[in-house]
Amino acid sequence: MEPVGSLDAITIDCADPLALARFWAAVFGTEVASAEGEEPRYVDLRPVPGVPTLRFQRVPEPKTVKNRLHLDVAVSDLGSARARVEALGARPVSERVFDEFGYRWVVMADPEGNEFCLVVPPGESTSADEADPAGEGA
Helix, strand or coil: CCCCCCCCCEEEEECCHHHHHHHHHHHHCCCEEEEECCCCCEEEECCECCECCEEEEECCCCCCCCCCCCEEEECCCHHHHHHHHHHHCCEECCCCCEEECCEEEEEEECCCCCEEEEEECCCCCCCCCCCECCCCCC
16 A cells, blocks of 8 residues: 655653653654754754654643653663653653553653653563552553
8 A cells, every 4th residue: 555654753842842742852862853943943953763753842832731642661671760860851641550460660751741651561571660550550
């Protein structure tokens, strides 16, 4: 089947694209690739293996409800990954550690409140974090 197009970027609306891009660049071990417009309006991260281009777009309105789309960040140790993203400015949405179908995750929010999950895929865990079997995630 002929595709309609291809994925150019995943775009995240935000108040401060450069600051949020720097947060996500640190999470994924990359850097800002471009910043376009005054203040700037659009900021792209340099893609790295396993991470497509993330684009941060300045918008005037604040985030008001739960995201309908979120990023799942694969990690091997929930505790150390959580500590690292918190040091970068993230905060937990819940203290709960979810466990379902072999996946374990915690729900976090980036510095502008956008939810994301730190996820340990089945068979990847090196952590002794306790899991909550109820399985209510982002």
